[in-house]
Amino acid sequence: MISPLAYIDPEAKIGKNVTVHPFAYIDKNVEIGDNCTIMPYASILSGTRMGAGNTIYQGAIIGATPQDFKFKGEDTLLKIGNQNTIREKVIINRGTAQSDSTIIGDGNFLLEGVHLAHDTHVGNNCVFGNGAKTAGNCIVDDRAILGSGVILKHACRVGRWALVRDGCRSSKDIPPYIVADHNPITYYGINAVILAKEGHFPEELIDNIAKAYRQIYQCGTSLENAIRRIRELIPITSELEYMLSFIEHSGKGIIGVNI
Missing domain, CATH: 1.20.1180.10 (Udp N-acetylglucosamine O-acyltransferase, C-terminal domain)
Structure with a gap:
C-alpha cells in the first residue's frame, strides 16, 4: 500500500490500510489515520494530524508553514477530520501559535487550487470551489459552499448553509442560509433550493x-x-x-x- 518511491519520515505515524503513491512526501511529526490515500507529489508536512478516510490529490501541500509575520517557528498544528477530499494543488497552512490550530472537520470537499490560511476553522460538509481562498483566522460553518474564486479576508466568518457565488470577495461576515453575490458582495436571497x-x-x-x-x-x-x-x-x-x-x-x- 506504500510505494518505495514515496518519502516517509521514520517519525511519522501511519494508520492501517493507508495508500501512499510514488513521490509523495510525508514529513516528521505527522499522523495519518486509517484508510487514507496520498496521491503522487502530495506533501504532508510537520504538524499535520489527519483522521481516517481522507484523500489527498496530486500537488497538494498540507500543513504548510503559516504565511503570517507573527509566526516565530513554533511547532503548531493542522487538524483534519475524516472523509475529506482535498484535490490538486490545495494549500492548507497550519496554525501560527500553539494556542490555536488550523482545523478542518469531516466530509469537506476542497477543489483544485483552494488555499486555507493559518488558523482557519472549517466545519463539516463544506464545499470550496476551484481557487477559493481564505485569509487567516476565518471561520466557515457547516455545509457552507464557497464558489470558484471566492476570497475571504482576514477573520471573516461564513454561516451554515450559506452559498457564496463565484468570484465574490468579502471583508465582512456572511450570515447563514443566504446566497451572497456581486462585487461589492451583498445579500442576493436565501439559499432556498439547497435548503429544500x-x-x-x-x-x-x-x-x-x-x-x-x-x-x-x-x-x-x-x-x-x-x-x-x-x-x-x-x-x-x-x-x-x-x-x-x-x-x-x-x-x-x-x-x-x-x-
Whole structure:
C-alpha cells in the first residue's frame, strides 16, 4: 500500500490500510489515520494530524508553514477530520501559535487550487470551489459552499448553509442560509433550493428564514430594529436563534448592512 518511491519520515505515524503513491512526501511529526490515500507529489508536512478516510490529490501541500509575520517557528498544528477530499494543488497552512490550530472537520470537499490560511476553522460538509481562498483566522460553518474564486479576508466568518457565488470577495461576515453575490458582495436571497433539497428544512421554516432576512435587508430599518422585529413577529426555532446569534455577535459586521 506504500510505494518505495514515496518519502516517509521514520517519525511519522501511519494508520492501517493507508495508500501512499510514488513521490509523495510525508514529513516528521505527522499522523495519518486509517484508510487514507496520498496521491503522487502530495506533501504532508510537520504538524499535520489527519483522521481516517481522507484523500489527498496530486500537488497538494498540507500543513504548510503559516504565511503570517507573527509566526516565530513554533511547532503548531493542522487538524483534519475524516472523509475529506482535498484535490490538486490545495494549500492548507497550519496554525501560527500553539494556542490555536488550523482545523478542518469531516466530509469537506476542497477543489483544485483552494488555499486555507493559518488558523482557519472549517466545519463539516463544506464545499470550496476551484481557487477559493481564505485569509487567516476565518471561520466557515457547516455545509457552507464557497464558489470558484471566492476570497475571504482576514477573520471573516461564513454561516451554515450559506452559498457564496463565484468570484465574490468579502471583508465582512456572511450570515447563514443566504446566497451572497456581486462585487461589492451583498445579500442576493436565501439559499432556498439547497435548503429544500437536503430535506432538513421544512417549507414553513424556509419561509420564516426568508421573512427574517426581509426584515434585515428589505425593510429600510436599522439592524437593531430588524432583529427586534424578527423576535416579535417570527417563531424563533433553533435555526433562527443561530441566525440571530450569528448576526448579533458578528465581529466584522454582516455583508450588505451599513448600520
